[in-house]
Amino acid sequence: xxxxxxxxxxxxxxxxxxxxxxxxxxxxxxxxxxxxxxxxxxxxxxxxxxxxxxxxxxxxxxxxxxxxxxxxxxxxxxxxxxxxxxxxxxxxxxxxxxxxxxxxxxxxxxxxxxxxxxxxxxxxxxxxxxxxxxxxxxxxxxxxxxxxxxxxxxxxxxxxxxxxxxxxxxxxxxxxxxxxxxxxxxxxxxxxxxxxxxxxxxxxxxxxxxxxxxxxxxxxxxxxxxxxxxxxxxxxxxxxxxxxxxxxxxxxxxxxxxxxxxxxxxxxxxxxxxxxxxxxxxxxxxxxxxxxxxxxxxxxxxxxxxxxxxxx
Amino acid sequence: xxxxxxxxxxxxxxxxxxxxxxxxxxxxxxxxxxxxxxxxxxxxxxxxxxxxxxxxxxxxxxxxxxxxxxxxxxxxxxxxxxxxxxxxxxxxxxxxxxxxxxxxxxxxxxxxxxxxxxxxxxxxxxxxxxxxxxxxxxxxxxxxxxxxxxxxxxxxxxxxxxxxxxxxxxxxxxxxxxxxxxxxxxxxxxxxxxxxxxxxxxxxxxxxxxxxxxxxxxxxxxxxxxxxxxxxxxxxxxxxxxxxxxxxxxxxxxxxxxxxxxxxxxxxxxxxxxxxxxxxxxxxxxxxxxxxxxxxxxxxxxxxxxxxxxxxxxxxxxxxxxxxxxxxxxxxxxx
Numbered sequence: 001x002x003x004x005x006x007x008x009x010x011x012x013x014x015x016x017x018x019x020x021x022x023x024x025x026x027x028x029x030x031x032x033x034x035x036x037x038x039x040x041x042x043x044x045x046x047x048x049x050x051x052x053x054x055x056x057x058x059x060x061x062x063x064x065x066x067x068x069x070x071x072x073x074x075x076x077x078x079x080x081x082x083x084x085x086x087x088x089x090x091x092x093x094x095x096x097x098x099x100x101x102x103x104x105x106x107x108x109x110x111x112x113x114x115x116x117x118x119x120x121x122x123x124x125x126x127x128x129x130x131x132x133x134x135x136x137x138x139x140x141x142x143x144x145x146x147x148x149x150x151x152x153x154x155x156x157x158x159x160x161x162x163x164x165x166x167x168x169x170x171x172x173x174x175x176x177x178x179x180x181x182x183x184x185x186x187x188x189x190x191x192x193x194x195x196x197x198x199x200x201x202x203x204x205x206x207x208x209x210x211x212x213x214x215x216x217x218x219x220x221x222x223x224x225x226x227x228x229x230x231x232x233x234x235x236x237x238x239x240x241x242x243x244x245x246x247x248x249x250x251x252x253x254x255x256x257x258x259x260x261x262x263x264x265x266x267x268x269x270x271x272x273x274x275x276x277x278x279x280x281x282x283x284x285x286x287x288x289x290x291x292x293x294x295x296x297x298x299x300x301x302x303x304x305x306x307x308x309x310x311x312x
Numbered sequence: 313x314x315x316x317x318x319x320x321x322x323x324x325x326x327x328x329x330x331x332x333x334x335x336x337x338x339x340x341x342x343x344x345x346x347x348x349x350x351x352x353x354x355x356x357x358x359x360x361x362x363x364x365x366x367x368x369x370x371x372x373x374x375x376x377x378x379x380x381x382x383x384x385x386x387x388x389x390x391x392x393x394x395x396x397x398x399x400x401x402x403x404x405x406x407x408x409x410x411x412x413x414x415x416x417x418x419x420x421x422x423x424x425x426x427x428x429x430x431x432x433x434x435x436x437x438x439x440x441x442x443x444x445x446x447x448x449x450x451x452x453x454x455x456x457x458x459x460x461x462x463x464x465x466x467x468x469x470x471x472x473x474x475x476x477x478x479x480x481x482x483x484x485x486x487x488x489x490x491x492x493x494x495x496x497x498x499x500x501x502x503x504x505x506x507x508x509x510x511x512x513x514x515x516x517x518x519x520x521x522x523x524x525x526x527x528x529x530x531x532x533x534x535x536x537x538x539x540x541x542x543x544x545x546x547x548x549x550x551x552x553x554x555x556x557x558x559x560x561x562x563x564x565x566x567x568x569x570x571x572x573x574x575x576x577x578x579x580x581x582x583x584x585x586x587x588x589x590x591x592x593x594x595x596x597x598x599x600x601x602x603x604x605x606x607x608x609x610x611x612x613x614x615x616x617x618x619x620x621x622x623x624x625x626x627x628x629x630x631x632x633x634x635x636x637x638x639x640x641x642x643x644x645x646x647x
Contacts, residue, residue: 032444039441040457043522046472047460049489053475065487085324100328104335111339115346116373123369129362135370142377144633145385146583148602149626152609152619153387154380173335182380185373214365215350243465245586250610262467266590269471276475276487283471287464294463298456301463302530 047287054079054281061277079281095264095282102260102286105173105248106241109180110234116181117188118196118230122218124189125197126204136193142186147246154179155250173258176251180241188233195229196222235297236304239290261286385626391619398615406620416604422513423582423601430520431577435570437521438528442536443558445529455533459526466523466586473519474591477505509597516598519587524580528573535569536562572639575632582629601625 052066055075060068069075085094124136158175162168169175199222207217223230241247245262252259265286268279294301353368395402410416441458445451461469478488482501486492494502506512539562547561563570585602592598594607601621609618 033448036441036444036448036454039437040454043458043461043525045489046476046522047464050472050475061487063487064485065489065492067489067492094324096324097327100331104331107335108339108342112342115343116376119346119369120373123366127362127366127369129366135374139373139377140637142381143637144630145381146622146626146629148583148605148622149388150381150384151388152391152615152622153384156615157379157384173338177338178376178380182376185377186381189373213354213361214369215354218369219350239463243468245465245467245589246606249606262465262586265467265471266586269474269590276478279471280475283468287468290463290465291460294460295456302459 050280051284053276054284056277058275058277061280062274079277080285083278083282083285095261095285097256098259098261098264099285101173101252101256101258102242102262102289105176105180105252105258105260106238108173108177109184109241110237112177113181113184113188113237114230114234117185117233118192118223118226119218120185120189121192121196122214122222125193126217126222127214136189139186139189143190145186147183150183151246151250154182158251170253171255171257173252176248176258176260179247179251180244183247184237184240188237191233192226192229195226199225231300232304234304235293235300239293239301239304242290388619388622391615392623394616394619396612396614396616402616406616409617410620410624415599418597419599419601419604422597422599425513426517426520426600427578427581429514430517430524430581431574433517434521434524434528434577435532435574437525438573439532439570441525441529442533443562446533446536455526455529458529461523462526464523466519466584467590469519469523470587470590473515473522474506477515479504479506506592507596512592512596512598516587516591519591520577520581520584524577528577531573532566532569535566539565568639568642572636575636579629579632579636582625582632601628 049066052069053061055077056066056069056079057074057076058079060072060074064072083094084096084099120139124132124139158169158178163170203221203225204217207221212220242260243262244260245266248260248263249266252263256264265282268282349368353364356364391398392406393401393403411420445454445458448454464472475487476489478486479491479502480486480488482491482495486495488505490505491502503511505515543565544557544561547557552561583602585600585606588594588598588600588603589606594600594603599607602625605618605621605625608614608621612618
């Protein structure tokens with residue numbers, strides 16, 4: 001690929017075109033841009049329609065399409081008041097308790113696996129011992145277990161076996177926290193190990209020489225240096241738990257005491273099937289938190305989602 | 313009326329405050345215990361120091377994995393050979409049921425359609441968008457819009473699309489976008505989308521495709537950018553352009569990434585039950601494996617059949633996950 005193989009004509013035809021742009025150039029044209037714009041609009045309209053419907057008055061939502069808001073702009077926040085606080089929306093106090101539950105489930109179910117996985121990853125990477133490679137491989141291999149495979153016995157453990165020995169955890173967050181922690185560990189240990197194992201060896205050795213034990217090294221050196229990996233996993237796990245339906249449904253029993261928003265919404269789909277102004281407001285309440293995370297932390301968000309895309 | 317609302321709202325807030333308080337106490341207690349154990353174990357000296365260190369760091373994760381994944385997974389396999397309330401062994405009767413009974417045959421057919429159509433369409437659309445968006449001004453803006461559904465839960469996505477598919481009597485004003493559009497295009501009597509078999513299966517797949525295309529686009533876009541300049545340059549000098557450049561140079565160069573995207577979406581498609589459960593509950597001929605597994609255990613209360621379907625699901629995703637993990641490791645090794 002010497003300069004000699006390029007004819008003068010070719011060189012003139014594409015004067016300052018970097019090679020990497022060649023493929024893209026082949027696809028660039030007003031038509032290409034138009035396709036992308038149409039696609040982006042198509043991808044956004046359903047969510048936009050949901051949002052518009054959630055701020056329209058009930059009577060209009062029942063009789064006209066949301067697109068008529070452009071010719072007949074009536075806007076109200078009363079749907080949100082109804083779904084969040086009022087008893088007419090299904091349960092004693094609207095969606096508010098479920099929104100609280102979602103937060104109360106998600107925060108510990110993110111912090112606890114993050115901490116335990118970082119500890120395990122550090123031990124496997126830097127406190128090397130006989131069998132540490134085997135243990136790492138087993139944890140790594142556990143990623144292949146889909147959570148469905150562990151679901152039924154684990155549910156029986158919390159609902160029946162522990163209750164039989166006098167530990168009744170029903171109606172508390174403990175089962176759902178524990179289940180999320182257990183299911184998050186393989187991918188969390190794997191991802192954090194990849195990062196922690198590549199921290200510079202001389203920094204670690206310097207700490208040891210200074211007399212720090214492993215606990216001190218972990219707290220004062222490993223954790224601060226691992227912030228990017230910890231942040232990515234935190235965002236991934238937060239959204240995974242927030243958006244989860246299966247674990248929430250299985251381990252909370254669907255009561256206002258502990259069930260998250262997703263579980264409640266799935267229930268409402270049946271009973272409020274026609275009150276679209278309420279259903280759309282409820283759905284928007286549940287998606288506004290992930291959307292806020294998405295738009296404010298986009299870079300970490302993408303990185304976290306890509307890293308966790310193989311989660312079981 | 314407003315009085316009762318105020319009272320209710322009061323109790324809602326105090327309830328919320330209590331739940332937050334409890335949650336924060338639990339998190340603080342957890343972190344406090346970890347620090348305390350660190351402090352205590354850090355003071356140990358002599359021969360027990362090292363094993364103690366290993367036990368403290370590794371123990372909690374290993375115990376949770378053992379009781380949360382390994383033992384329950386084996387338990388599921390055991391349950392799959394037992395009857396509905398797990399009181400006696402029935403040999404392979406559940407497996408015979410899973411592969412031969414009529415209702416399940418439709419579930420398996422639907423699942424097969426899902427894991428072929430949804431991943432292929434997602435990957436093709438993602439690739440097309442990755443190629444097209446690359447040259448545009450403000451490309452990150454368009455990418456964000458297409459990636460945004462990834463942030464939404466499958467339940468939320470299902471609500472969004474149920475509203476799109478909402479059908480009213482054709483003589484009345486429509487509220488669902490799809491009906492409105494097809495009527496405007498001249499289809500006088502569109503069906504009730506969600507009830508129309510087998511069309512409804514494809515309409516549910518649209519939701520999965522809508523959610524996952526952004527993921528495919530972002531991953532493939534990164535892969536295309538990573539193709540070395542020299543290679544595309546050389547191909548271009550040799551006269552390759554447009555589709556030829558795409559099919560003979562770019563696609564072969566990102567082949568591994570394409571397959572990883574395809575298998576990742578396949579795994580998600582196999583495991584996600586949220587869409588079918590929220591949209592139809594598995595009725596109207598739309599049932600799939602993941603939702604049937606949940607229904608067998610938690611609606612029909614047949615732990616044997618539910619476990620059997622869970623094992624089948626596991627066996628189906630196993631090769632895909634193994635392939636994916638090997639590919640990801642290879643990529644990491646070469647980087």
